[in-house]
Amino acid sequence: MPNRLRNWFENQKHTRTFHPSWILLVVAATLIIAGIVWIPAEWISKAEYEHLPAANAVPAPGKNAAQTGAAPTAVEPLPLPAPTDPKTIRVDFSPPDVDDLPSGAFGETVRLGRNIFNDTQTYARAYVGNGLNCVNCHLDEGRKADSAPLWAAYGMFPAYREKNRRVNSYEDRLTGCFRFSMNGKAPPPGSKELIALMSYSYWLSRGAPVGVELAGRGYPKLAEPQRPPDEARGKKVFEANCAICHGADGQGTQVSGRYAFPPLWGKDSYNAGAGMTQIHNAAAFIRANMPLGQGNKLTEQEAWDVAKYMNSHSRPADPRVTQS
Amino acid sequence: MRTNPFNPRCLHPASKGGLLAMVLIAWASLGPGAAHADRLAGAALAQQGGPGITACLACHGARGEGQAAAGFPRLAGQPKAYLLKQLQDFSNGKRKNPQMEPIARALSARQKRDAADYYASLPGWKADAKTAASSPQFLLGSRLAIRGNWNKGIPACFACHGPDGAGTPPHFPALAGQPSAYTRAQLKAWQAETRSNDPQGLMKAVADRMTEAEIDATSLYLEHPLLSERRE
Numbered sequence: 149m150p151n152r153l154r155n156w157f158e159n160q161k162h163t164r165t166f167h168p169s170w171i172l173l174v175v176a177a178t179l180i181i182a183g184i185v186w187i188p189a190e191w192i193s194k195a196e197y198e199h200l201p202a203a204n205a206v207p208a209p210g211k212n213a214a215q216t217g218a219a220p221t222a223v224e225p226l227p228l229p230a231p232t233d234p235k236t237i238r239v240d241f242s243p244p245d246v247d248d249l250p251s252g253a254f255g256e257t258v259r260l261g262r263n264i265f266n267d268t269q270t271y272a273r274a275y276v277g278n279g280l281n282c283v284n285c286h287l288d289e290g291r292k293a294d295s296a297p298l299w300a301a302y303g304m305f306p307a308y309r310e311k312n313r314r315v316n317s318y319e320d321r322l323t324g325c326f327r328f329s330m331n332g333k334a335p336p337p338g339s340k341e342l343i344a345l346m347s348y349s350y351w352l353s354r355g356a357p358v359g360v361e362l363a364g365r366g367y368p369k370l371a372e373p374q375r376p377p378d379e380a381r382g383k384k385v386f387e388a389n390c391a392i393c394h395g396a397d398g399q400g401t402q403v404s405g406r407y408a409f410p411p412l413w414g415k416d417s418y419n420a421g422a423g424m425t426q427i428h429n430a431a432a433f434i435r436a437n438m439p440l441g442q443g444n445k446l447t448e449q450e451a452w453d454v455a456k457y458m459n460s461h462s463r464p465a466d467p468r469v470t471q472s
Numbered sequence: 473m474r475t476n477p478f479n480p481r482c483l484h485p486a487s488k489g490g491l492l493a494m495v496l497i498a499w500a501s502l503g504p505g506a507a508h509a510d511r512l513a514g515a516a517l518a519q520q521g522g523p524g525i526t527a528c529l530a531c532h533g534a535r536g537e538g539q540a541a542a543g544f545p546r547l548a549g550q551p552k553a554y555l556l557k558q559l560q561d562f563s564n565g566k567r568k569n570p571q572m573e574p575i576a577r578a579l580s581a582r583q584k585r586d587a588a589d590y591y592a593s594l595p596g597w598k599a600d601a602k603t604a605a606s607s608p609q610f611l612l613g614s615r616l617a618i619r620g621n622w623n624k625g626i627p628a629c630f631a632c633h634g635p636d637g638a639g640t641p642p643h644f645p646a647l648a649g650q651p652s653a654y655t656r657a658q659l660k661a662w663q664a665e666t667r668s669n670d671p672q673g674l675m676k677a678v679a680d681r682m683t684e685a686e687i688d689a690t691s692l693y694l695e696h697p698l699l700s701e702r703r704e
Contacts, residue, residue, distance in 0.1 A: 246619070288622045392643055392671050393632070401640055408632075408640040441627040441677050 549596025
């Protein structure tokens, strides 16, 4: 066998049309080029993953960025226990400052979106069927971390939702808020209200990575309660902590015909199809954000109990149920 | 057929209407009339004082507008329940103040109610000419009042004290038009715990997170807020 190969080799050499060493040359060249491209690429991707836990030294970067009035802060990695799947990377993000609202037509739309968000009763009256405003559950103009901020929601859509068993665009999600939480009707696609709310959310989330979970998204999930949530205990929690603003009857407090503090049940509150009717959502929101300015004051058990109490009252029907 | 004067069905329709009218008139004259009497007693107290009671207007002004220079607060138009609670808390020591404590202790429960009723009935603060202030301090104050600073856990003043700081009765007093020296002193009193009568420690939680500069700026802004700024 080696003899036959040598004979073929010598034979080829002497015909002078094809030098067999060329095969070696081509193979070697291919390997060298592949090495130049592939090895550094490998280094870079490795370095990216190793970089994440290495940033632990920064305790909560970007928290004060809103103060500086600068453009959206760069995304900075948060402390991580271990390198994880890129889809679950949690990054800290601060939305742009309100003083940096853009000018021109885009700025006008963003401003309208902000007005709708803070004063839905005035600016999107036609689509609201209760006494609430978006900002009631999304505190600080939709900016507050752990209060379902818009800047953390925007980049997570499109997303499949069990609620309607299909892939939802961000617009779909907004119309859901109007139908259930606002007990109203969905603004049609392309309506100025939807465009404005989209623009406001887009502006708030500019510079944030898309498709990854940002720190502060949604309401922080609570561990399962030690004791099953209980209405009677919840009533006591309500009277001691909530009634001063939301009223002993949970109907909120009005000033000149408008709610200064929102009603928690009854005809002017969210309907039975809203996310807030799920005890775990309500408990998570309450624990992190209520009483206003005293988030995390209640124990987790108290939050579960008072959420159960709040949602034990009657409220407008789920439109999906009444229609069928 | 004998008529029974105590059975309404036996009454002539006209006398039925007359009875109803009488009851209505009696109720109408009693209800507001009683409240009016309280208010008048409160007004007398405010203007003349009483044994051991300085006339309120000596410090709080002829129309309850307060005294900006001395830091005496505006009382006019504040929620009745709020005013009454303050008088009660000056008596029971939850709110400390060398001038007000002896006066509040000298007032009877009835007099406290009358005075609160009177001042609540007076017109509240109204924005007059717009101030043109736009100093960094004023802007910081407006920001804290309208939007708060959630990075530090400070809710907007107006989130509880009503749109434009006009108050949210019955528990949250008006802040707009209050002398800045007064608001500053209260925020500091919560920090120092010389005032601890805020429901559920709500104000203590906020005041503790505020710096000296933020307290100054907010107090200054609230003395004369620019109401048009709420919505851009």
